Amino acid sequence: MVYPIVAYGSPVLKRVAQEVDATAEETKQFIEDLFETMYASKGVGLAAPQVGVSWRIFVVDGSPFAEDAENDQEAEVLKNFKRVFVNPTILEESGELWGFEEGCLSIPDIHETVKRKPSIVIESQLPDGTWVEESFTGLPARIFQHEYDHIEGMLFLDRLTPLKRRMLQGRLKDIASGKVNPFYRLKFDVK
Template identity: 55%
Template sequence: MILPIVAYGSTVLKKEAEEIEQNYEGLNELIDNMFETMYAASGVGLAAPQIGKSIRVFVVDASPFAEVEEGEDPDPKAEGLEDFKKVFINPIIEEEEGNEWAFAEGCLSIPGIREEVMRKPTIKISYYDQDWNYLEEEYDGYAARIIQHEYDHVDGVLFTDYLSPLKKRMLKKKLVNISKGDVDVAYRMNFPSIKRGKK
């Protein structure tokens, strides 16, 4: 089932999410719905707070980063992403290493805005997969960045929180408009400033 994505300004996006137990009711269905919702919005990652659930779960499918246009060279940062589809439950980023690099990030909860964010290129993360296997893995390049972005969501952090005060002021009107639902978007959303039933 495709679920509405919660828009910027919603309180659930600024809360630190809760860890869940293995017997969390309806988890497999929720994960299926999250993937379906992410694909319908052409995203590469989606965290549970973005569908209104304040739990420490996110899904990623970075395979679009591995696509190469004819005549272009593959991007080394996208190496190994052809089948990079994963579920992260109760994740903990244990380490972040390397020299920070900039990339224009976007977010399904903040449509129409992309801004450069600095992140470290290599991470070590521990988490449970959908079958509740405990894993400790290392990622770099785009895989690390996508994971860092989604991990921020379960910590109540948005990519706009990394922007300079000046950049935030410049984007303020756009962000207010998003929270009001005054934005062109090709997927279902819930907007905090619109009462249920009106949109």
């Protein structure tokens, strides 16, 4: 099932999401639906709150970014970075902040340079319930961090300078009030 994407201005996007039972039948179905929705809207990641479900789950597919990779090794990681993260936490973030232009399905047509640390160590559950600890650097880390922000009730906008945010205010108001028209379906003011 393809969900509509929850648009900027919806309270659910600002809420800290709840842990889920990784192996429950409804979780399995939901993960399938999240993948289907991410592909239908051509995202490289999609978090549960973006479809109106306040659960700590997100899916990623970094393969479209493989061309932007810093080196062959990162390109290889990105090509295979297609998976779900259940109940993830960031255990460690390190390195010098670096900027990269991010966009978000919930905030159509706005792209801004966001600064993040390049390396992370994370822990999460696989769909079979197993806990794993992993490290990511560069673009895979960034995709993870962007989606992780969603389950913590944050958007990339929250990482911009106050001045930048003020400059975007008019366009953000337009999005929240429905004056936006992406090729995928949107849903507004989702609690």
